[in-house]
Amino acid sequence: MSNSFQYADEAKRRQLLHLAKAHGTPLYVYDEAVIRRQYRRLRSAFDSEVNLALHYAAKALSNPHILALMRELGAGLDAVSIEEVKLGLHAGFEPEKILFTPNNVGMDELNEAVALGVQINIDNIPMLELFAQSHPDYPIGIRINPHVQAGGNARISVGHVDSKFGISIHQLPHLLKLIAALDIRIEGLHMHAGSDILDTEAFLRASEIIFNTAEHFKDLRYLDFGSGFKVPYHPADMETEIEELGCLLSTRFRTFCEKREKEMQLIFEP
Numbered sequence: 559m560s561n562s563f564q565y566a567d568e569a570k571r572r573q574l575l576h577l578a579k580a581h582g583t584p585l586y587v588y589d590e591a592v593i594r595r596q597y598r599r600l601r602s603a604f605d606s607e608v609n610l611a612l613h614y615a616a617k618a619l620s621n622p623h624i625l626a627l628m629r630e631l632g633a634g635l636d637a638v639s640i641e642e643v644k645l646g647l648h649a650g651f652e653p654e655k656i657l658f659t660p661n662n663v664g665m666d667e668l669n670e671a672v673a674l675g676v677q678i679n680i681d682n683i684p685m686l687e688l689f690a691q692s693h694p695d696y697p698i699g700i701r702i703n704p705h706v707q708a709g710g711n712a713r714i715s716v717g718h719v720d721s722k723f724g725i726s727i728h729q730l731p732h733l734l735k736l737i738a739a740l741d742i743r744i745e746g747l748h749m750h751a752g753s754d755i756l757d758t759e760a761f762l763r764a765s766e767i768i769f770n771t772a773e774h775f776k777d778l779r780y781l782d783f784g785s786g787f788k789v790p791y792h793p794a795d796m797e798t799e800i801e802e803l804g805c806l807l808s809t810r811f812r813t814f815c816e817k818r819e820k821e822m823q824l825i826f827e828p
Contacts, residue, residue, distance in 0.1 A: 588624060597631050600828055603804030608811055613657050613827045615785065616642040625649035636827040640667045643676055657782065657825070659701060659748060661723055665692065672696055679748045679782070681724050683733060690740040699746030699782065702727055702771055706751055706764035724749065727767055734774055744775050750784030750827070756796055758803050761786075765807060769814055781814075782825035783807070 570589075578585055597612070604610050613634040616625065620642060625635070626649045634655035635646040640663075646656045653675035660667060661681055665688055671678055672693055680686045681701035689698065703724030725733055737744060751764045765783055772778055787798040811824050 586621075588619075588621070590627060593624070593627060594631065597628075597633070600800060600804075600826070603800045604824070605805075605808035605812065608808050609821055609823045611780075611823050611825045613655075613782075613825055615827045616646060620645050622649050625651070629655075634825075637676075639663075640670050643671060643674060647674065657699075657748075657827075659699075665689070668692075677746075679746065683725055683729065683736065686725075686733075686742070687736060687740065690742045694741070695743070697743040697745040697779075699748050699780070700725060700733070700744060701748040701750070702768060704749055704751065704764040704767040706760055706767065727771065730771065730774070744777065746778060746780040746782060746825075747772055747775070748782040748784065748825075751786060754788045755786045755798060756788045758799055758806075761803065762806060762810075765810070769810065772814070778822060780823040780825050781811070782827070785827040787828065 574587060577587055600612060601610065611634050612632075613636040614625070614628040615636040617636075617638055622645065625646060628635070629650050634657060635642075635649075635651045637643045637646055637656055637658045638660055640658075640660075643656055643658050647653065654677065656676040657679060658671045658676050659679040659681065665685075668678065668680075668685075668689055669692070677699065678689075678696070679699040679701050680689055686698075686700065689696075701724040703726050705727055736742070747768055749764060749768050751761060755761055761783075768781060768783065772781060787800060787803075788796065790797045807824075811822075815822050
């Protein structure tokens with residue numbers, strides 16, 4: 559057994575050995591108590607007055623039992639493929655609690671998502687135009703690329719200028735003209751700067767770009783800041799200061815909502 563994954567708790571170590579003997583190896587075992595604890599920690603990091611929604615990222619682990627547990631805890635679901643959408647529905651998620659944010663998919667998947675009634679974020683202008691022509695009355699969110707590099711390394715940083723993910727913030731004037739011309743119903747803005755993020759300042763800079771962009775949209779219902787928080791895999795590993803980030807972002811979000819005189823939803827996708 560790898561030292562990296564040994565429990566300090568001898569009772570749990572014995573339990574793992576028993577499961578391995580009973581079911582054989584390789585064997586994946588998930589600690590429900592840890593999942594519940596981490597979910598509660600993330601929720602408690604944000605101001606209780608903020609309308610917070612945590613959408614579990616199905617791409618991290620799409621085990622149906624884990625999905626059902628996240629639903630039980632009150633989470634929504636972040637899906638990047640129509641297959642993940644269907645897994646979420648099978649696990650009991652209500653369609654309105656599934657947020658579908660695909661990259662480089664065809665209209666067939668988006669048409670299916672509309673038929674299933676889930677929320678949709680679109681991340682490029684050509685697809686936004688096609689979608690609006692096919693579904694003029696369906697409200698959607700748009701994924702913005704803030705051009706802020708964040709994340710553990712270049713491969714998992716997806717908010718930079720060369721990223722394929724999201725509509726460039728530099729295309730905002732063109733985006734606004736298209737939305738006005740086609741009368742597209744935009745109900746949310748989304749970003750995802752990267753993974754393994756330790757730099758809180760970089761994340762907050764990207765968030766500020768989303769807040770500023772939101773000033774151009776009067777009918778927004780939610781702002782989705784993605785996730786990418788660094789978690790420790792080993793005892794000596796560093797992690798995102800989630801309590802600090804939650805406090806700072808809660809304050810900024812409350813100020814934003816007060817200025818608009820409208821309650822909105824703050825979404826994260828851990």
